[in-house]
Structures are given as structure tokens and as C-alpha cells.
Ligand SMILES: Nc1ncnc2c1ncn2[C@@H]1O[C@H](COP(=O)(O)OP(=O)(O)OP(=O)(O)O)[C@@H](O)[C@H]1O
């Protein structure tokens with residue numbers, strides 16, 4: 001539908017601008033806050049334009065962190081978050097693509113049972129099984145480790161079903177042609193299935209990276225050593241300073257920094273991401 | 283290159299459906315065999331059993347001197363061309379052609395040479411570095427054939443390879459396939475439901491009906507002496523007239539048969555002829571016309587040269603010796 005009426009155009013643009021403003025305003029305020037000193041913010045009126053302390057605030061956060069709240073420098077926390085997000089995204093993709101491969105292309109005993117087990121994990125995200133999962137992770141001695149941060153979040157099935165759907169759209173003849181061409185199952189997986197699901201993998205990576213990066217409850221629960229604090233959980237720790245007022249300007253600087261990697265991933269993989277979501281032809 | 287021998291081959295699908303039964307064919311080395319029959323008669327099933335894509339429930343299949351019942355498709359030394367081409371969409375044409383060879387560990391130089399040869403034969407050289415998506419239907423079909431050729435297999439298996447092409451291209455490609463097979467002399471099994479395609483391509487035709495063989499023979503044999511009413515009605519266009527013999531009482535030599543078959547082109551207008559036809563409809567085909575009518579209540583079709591208006595009533599004579607006689611119940615040929 002293409003209409004070209006100026007009035008309608010204007011209305012459309014106004015709506016969009018309003019939407020952008022609603023989304024962007026808090027981000028702007030956070031950015032502004034991160035460029036002032038702590039006292040500017042406690043004085044009653046919220047400044048709406050950036051102050052002169054941008055470099056100072058950010059440098060301090062990257063370098064030293066807020067010692068009063070016991071959080072390490074932002075750099076360390078960002079690295080922890082990055083490792084966790086990458087482990088979750090890659091781990092989930094690896095596990096779900098192989099299990100989808102098994103379910104779609106192999107007839108093994110108890111196949112249906114396996115299918116339903118995977119299905120059931122859909123109903124059990126970490127938040128639901130958090131107490132038993134914590135117990136298991138603690139018993140395995142995985143508290144305060146990257147494994148403990150990521151493995152419990154990897155184990156779920158959402159992506160399995162996505163890949164199952166993708167594989168089901170690949171015509172049988174293609175599988176048969178590969179069989180005649182002498183490609184065994186693993187070769188077929190590597191040479192045909194992986195390249196054909198490339199865009200889906202990319203789309204999923206973006207979603208899972210952000211999912212992993214934004215994890216909050218789980219990291220908060222299982223990290224006690226500041227060496228393993230993640231940035232999202234770290235912001236929370238900074239904000240509830242025990243003895244004194246929260247250093248909002250520093251918290252906001254951290255929040256701004258925490259936003260960058262997901263934004264970078266989305267922008268970097270935008271083309272593949274959109275293709276993966278809209279492409280149907282195989 | 284090899285002969286392919288099917289011995290009492292049958293297929294029962296998991297649900298208990300019998301798709302193919304008791305099929306025995308001796309395919310000679312270098313022969314072009316066409317399996318033809320109506321939709322659902324089991325052609326694809328039979329071909330896929332030869333390819334190894336479908337398990338063989340009964341009987342044995344031999345390719346060359348090996349029984350291949352339990353051999354993987356890749357090790358049967360066959361190549362297959364699919365109806366929807368089944369090209370790997372993410373690989374260039376060159377990679378598509380080379381993939382099977384690469385998997386078999388063919389040396390690099392050998393692959394390059396064979397791909398170049400196949401590309402030259404099929405005239406797909408200019409497209410070697412394109413993706414299949416960027417090719418027309420006819421070009422994709424050539425690539426699919428190229429993928430079969432480079433392997434230099436003992437046999438080609440074709441499953442309705444031309445049915446996705448438009449009518450004109452189908453005719454050209456048909457000729458090309460025939461020409462290619464004549465040059466390479468590779469044993470081929472070709473599945474189609476198009477009787478014209480079957481007639482023009484085959485060294486020998488295998489007419490299937492309901493999973494069983496109705497007749498095997500050269501196209502002309504099958505055309506001239508169809509073994510049953512089914513074959514008679516299926517091969518030849520327009521279809522043969524099949525009418526009870528009582529409807530043509532004056533036709534010589536047909537009295538004792540149940541069903542008489544007469545091809546439309548074997549009938550001609552003759553004022554003293556034994557068949558009286560009440561014309562119902564006329565179809566103009568350009569050079570000739572089809573005249574449909576009734577004689578003693580039975581439908582009859584005649585081909586006539588185009589020309590003057592057709593009267594309401596015609597007297598027809600049948601070319602001597604052109605009648606086919608079939609048993610009324612079994613439909614088998616009896617003369
Ligand atoms: N996987 C299957 N399971 C059960 N029955 C099947 C299966 N595949 C095919 N059939 C049945 O076997 C019969 C033969 O099928 P086949 O595909 O060989 O027909 P065909 O001659 O190739 O028809 P077409 O010209 O339409 O391709 C059909 O009745 C079909 O319903």
C-alpha cells in the first residue's frame with residue numbers, strides 16, 4: 001500500500017517521532033546524568049543538557065569503578081558480561097542446531113520422548129527453576145565461574161524449535177541429492193544445513209546475545225566474588241550503595257557503557273538479522 | 283556403464299500400501315528405458331528403489347554384477363536428476379557440479395577437467411560461478427544434468443526432469459537429453475507421465491499401471507500392438523477408440539472379440555464404409571481436425587484432414603489390419 005498524501009505523511013512522521021522520543025528520552029536523561037557531578041543531580045532540578053564531566057566520569061568508571069559499592073572497574077564487568085553473553089549465544093545455538101538436526105533427520109528409539117523432553121524445557125526458564133538450579137550449580141562447585149553463569153541458561157529449547165522449522169523447509173530432494181552425492185550425515189550437516197541456516201543463525205545470535213547480556217537475576221544470585229560480576233548485575237549493586245547516596249552520575253555512565261555492546265551487535269548484524277527473519281525461500 | 287536387472291521387485295510402504303508389485307525388467311547396458319504411467323502408478327517409487335532412496339521390500343535389483351538391495355545410494359554408482367532440480371542453493375554452479383566428486387576424493391585436477399567437460403557439453407560454461415538462484419529453469423535443469431554427468435556413473439535416473447519447464451523448452455530439452463544419452467551411451471531410466479515424452483525418448487517403454495507392468499517394448503511395438511486396453515488408451519494421442527464389438531457389427535474380423543480398438547488416424551471417410559457416425563463435435567487442430575461422434579451409442583473419434591464443413595452423418599471405413607482386439611473382461615490383447 002503506497003499512499004502519497006502530505007497530511008498523512010506528516011501524521012506518520014509525527015507518530016514515529018513521538019515513538020522515538022518516548023524510547024530515547026530516558027536514554028538521553030541517562031546520558032546527560034553521566035556528564036555531571038553527583039551534586040548536580042541531588043540539587044532538585046534535573047539538568048537536560050550535557051555537563052562538562054563526560055571524560056572524567058567515564059574514565060573513572062573504566063579505570064577504577066566505585067569502590068564504595070564493592071564493584072570492580074566497569075571494564076572487568078563488561079568483559080564478564082561479554083564472555084557470558086557469547087557463551088550463552090554460541091552454546092545455545094550449537095546445542096539447539098544439533099538437537100534439531102537429530103530430531104528432523106534421524107529415526108532413533110525414544111525419539112518422541114526426546115522431543116517432548118526438549119519441549120518441556122520451554123516451560124522451565126531459569127527463573128522458574130531457580131532454586132533447584134542454584135543447588136545443582138552450587139553442588140557442582142560452579143559458583144563464581146563462567147560455566148556457572150552460562151550453562152544453566154544455555155539449557156533450554158526455544159532455538160531447537162526454530163531450527164526444526166528451518167530444517168523442515170529444506171526440500172527432501174536436497175537431502176536425497178546430497179545422499180547420492182556421497183555426503184554422510186555429518187558432511188550433510190556441515191556442507192548443506194549449516195550454510196543454509198546461516199541467516200537464521202545470525203538472527204538467533206543477535207537475540208540470544210542480548211538475552212545473555214541482559215541476564216540479571218541469575219548472575220546476581222550466583223556471583224559473590226567481584227571478579228565475576230556482570231555489568232547488568234553490577235549496576236544494581238552500584239545503585240544500592242549502603243552508606244551514602246547512590247552516585248547516580250557514575251551509575252548512569254555505567255548504564256551507557258553497558259548499552260554499547262548489544263547496540264554494536266545489532267548494528268553489525270543488522271543485514272543478516274533482517275534476512276534471517278524474513279527470508280523463506282530455500 | 284552397466285546393465286540394470288530388476289527381479290520381481292515390489293514395494294510395500296510402512297502403512298501397508300502396496301505401491302509396486304512383481305516388476306521384472308532387464309535393462310541392457312546403454313539402454314534408455316522410460317517408465318510411463320498415470321499419476322500414482324508407482325513410477326517414482328520404482329526409480330527411487332533403484333536409486334536406493336527407498337528400501338526394496340521384495341525382489342532384487344542388480345546394477346552391473348552387484349545386487350544393490352543393501353547398498354547405500356552413494357555406492358550404487360548412479361546419478362539422479364530430480365524434478366525440482368535439487369541444486370544446492372548456497373553453492374555456485376561449479377561447486378554444485380564438483381560436490382559429489384569432492385566427496386569421493388577425486389583429485390582436484392580431475393574434478394576441474396570433468397566440470398569443464400560437462401559445462402562444455404551442456405553449454406553452461408558462462409554460468410559456472412553463478413548461484414542456482416540466478417539461473418532460469420532451463421539452465422537449472424542443465425546444471426542438474428551436469429551434476430549427473432560429471433560423476434560418470436553407471437546409470438542415470440531421471441524423475442520427471444522436464445515437468446517444471448514450459449512446453450517449448452520441454453521439447454528442446456527432450457531432444458538434448460536424447461542426444462546426450464546417445465553420445466554418452468549411459469544406461470538410463472527415465473520417469474514421466476507424458477506419453478509423448480516417453481515415445482520420443484525411449485529405446486524401450488515400460489508402461490506401468492497400479493504398480494504393475496502392463497507392457498514392455500519399443501515405442502513402436504507398444505504403439506502398434508498394445509498388450510491391453512490400458513496401454514491402448516494410454517499410449518498415442520488422441521487416444522485409441524475402445525468400443526464393444528457389438529457397436530461395430532459390420533467391421534470384418536471383430537465378431538468374436540469383446541472390445542475393439544481403432545486408432546482415430548486409422549479411420550477414414552468412405553461412403554461405402556461399414557461404420558456410420560453421428561457427428562457430435564469437431565475440434566480443429568490446424569493441419570487436421572478431430573471429429574467426435576457416436577456409432578450405435580458408443581463414442582468414437584476420427585482424425586480427418588482440415589477442409590470443408592463436416593456433415594452431420596459420416597460413413598467411415600477402417601484401414602485393413604488396423605483393428606486391435608481385446609478380451610472383454612481382462613482387457614488383454616487377443617489377436
Ligand atoms: N512414503 C509413502 N508412504 C506411503 N505411500 C506412499 C509413499 N510414497 C508414495 N506412496 C504411494 O505409492 C503410490 C505410488 O507413488 P509414486 O510416487 O511412485 O507415484 P508416481 O507414479 O511417481 O506418481 P506421479 O506421476 O504423480 O509422480 C501412490 O499411491 C502413493 O500414494
Ligand SMILES: [Mg+2]
Nearest residue numbers: 325326327441
Ligand atoms: Mg512421481
